[in-house]
Amino acid sequence: MNLKEFAARIGLSQTTVSRAMSGYPEVKPETRARVLEAAEKLGYRPNISAQRLATGRAGAIGIVFQGGGRFGPHSSEFMGGLSTRLQKDGIDILVSTVETQDEEEAAYRRLAASKRVDAVIVHTTACTDTRIALLQAQGLPFIVHGRSEAQEPFAFLDIDNFGAIEAATRHLAGLGHRRIALINGDIAHTYARDRDAAYRATLAAHGLALDPALAGHGEFTDETGFRLMQAFLALPSPPTAVIAGSMMSALGAMRAIRIAGLAVGVDVSLIAHDDVFPYLSPDNLVPALTTTHSPIRAAGERIGDMVLRLLQGEAPETLQEIWPVDFIVRGSTGPAPA
Amino acid sequence: MNLKEFAARIGLSQTTVSRAMSGYPEVKPETRARVLEAAEKLGYRPNISAQRLATGRAGAIGIVFQGGGRFGPHSSEFMGGLSTRLQKDGIDILVSTVETQDEEEAAYRRLAASKRVDAVIVHTTACTDTRIALLQAQGLPFIVHGRSEAQEPFAFLDIDNFGAIEAATRHLAGLGHRRIALINGDIAHTYARDRDAAYRATLAAHGLALDPALAGHGEFTDETGFRLMQAFLALPSPPTAVIAGSMMSALGAMRAIRIAGLAVGVDVSLIAHDDVFPYLSPDNLVPALTTTHSPIRAAGERIGDMVLRLLQGEAPETLQEIWPVDFIVRGSTGPAPA
């Protein structure tokens, strides 16, 4: 049933029905109530494509994932938060996957030109990220999850990666650890660079030398955590403490520590950054894992808020947030072995 | 730039341009080439909403996740596969999240009435799943990931859960295990029921008694795996072998076994169902995990195929697949202890 039929059916003009359904103020309350009730009863819903064509709004936002590889546990938690928030305002999420950087940029051009979305979410930012300038040039509104450098101001939400790793490193230094290793993410990304910077700065602040052999990086997988930890432990002078970039890396690191016959929290202290996966809690590990803690789902919800405000016309430079990161001490960290 | 402007710009009618861009055959090859080239150069893209309104097709398929909880690692791998496939045909994926069963059904009604999607993917099926009848009644095409009972035939893709757990149970029985436990998923779901049925049937076939205390179920999380395994090990006569429904549960089970001072693959054999998470491989665990193996990403890709075929008019009853599940023996299974 379309608007014409429905309006005829209840004896009103299309105009009035349209206004009633969209919540416009100039409609008499009784009329609105009658329209809404009839729509419910007769099952009328405005055709979304027609609505979009008429208003020029897409009613959807886009998010592009590069490679299947980036659609991992972080993505799903983030998406859960984002979609929970946007759903309340009836905004759809359009998911695209691409293989390469070029394809990703092509995807934004396509989304912009075909008016398929009103805005996009950019994530997994590089230190100088070409996507930002591209989107600004295309005039496609966007929110960045993460941070980057750019000429023009833009809207973003990031966590305080520097503060998180600073707190972790400081804690370990305070416990007397002098050989502290870092299992970082891909150093091309801003968050990994921020973490690396915090690690270096805090070591220096405590008079600890930086040993490049103790700064590893790679994907946030069990395997990478395992491999890097094994390499650390094979050093002539292995670390007594490790900071892992994710719960996944931490799992692998714990395995490597155990296999070496060492005890987590006694022989080797371990801190992980916890993005909060409902299926894998640091409290449940043995020993419970000391973490820097920042729910990525909450970030998704907040970015949903921000994108709605952006679409209502708020200026990007007023939509910039950096979230502090909690530091939670549990059993996996202890004094440096004598 | 819209069609009118673009067509005027290159001196052709809207009709011809539209046909050239959509790949209709009645356009002269040179004309098509000229149109495509000009579109590329001038950056013209058809407005997607207008296209959809004119054709009546939404160009998108929908997928609804109930509760943030169901948007976990399985979902993200599945979505990765699905979106990779659909992207090739320019079909968008619309993600919705809802909290309850009622909200999910309301979401389908809304999607159907507003013609927001051409089809939906139904997943996490219950044994008698009300969503199927609802969608059939609404006339909204759909593919089921999983299986269910219904009056009318429908399109689905499922893995052979029965065969998988049968193989696992048989293998353990063949190794002499007589007390075999199962860490299953929520028994309301078809896959869990199929696995349970296979477990029971295979025990019976080997003359092994079923002990209800050895059949646990819950979410596919590390925590549930841990808790159930600890309960098993606390029994007067604990199991010597366990089958875990997911890699997540298996991680928790391994922890519980280790904490009890037992060795995986020696004191307690462990088999997990592996949906293949790129960040968590059974080969990398110690000992490497014996698994039933079926990449959920591949299922997502295949369901993408199937939904495209469904939209091209293939009958649902011709789109039904059950995939066999590989069984891969690694180090976590061994002879029953004497």
Added chain:
DNA sequence: CTGAAAGCGCTTACAG
């Protein structure tokens, strides 16, 4: 507070 009508940007049956 309500309505007639133009317009959003496409596709496609019909005519040539």
Added chain:
DNA sequence: CTGAAAGCGCTTACAG
């Protein structure tokens, strides 16, 4: 092989 024109189902400026 190409084009003029109707139609898809809404929204909204304008008039009353």
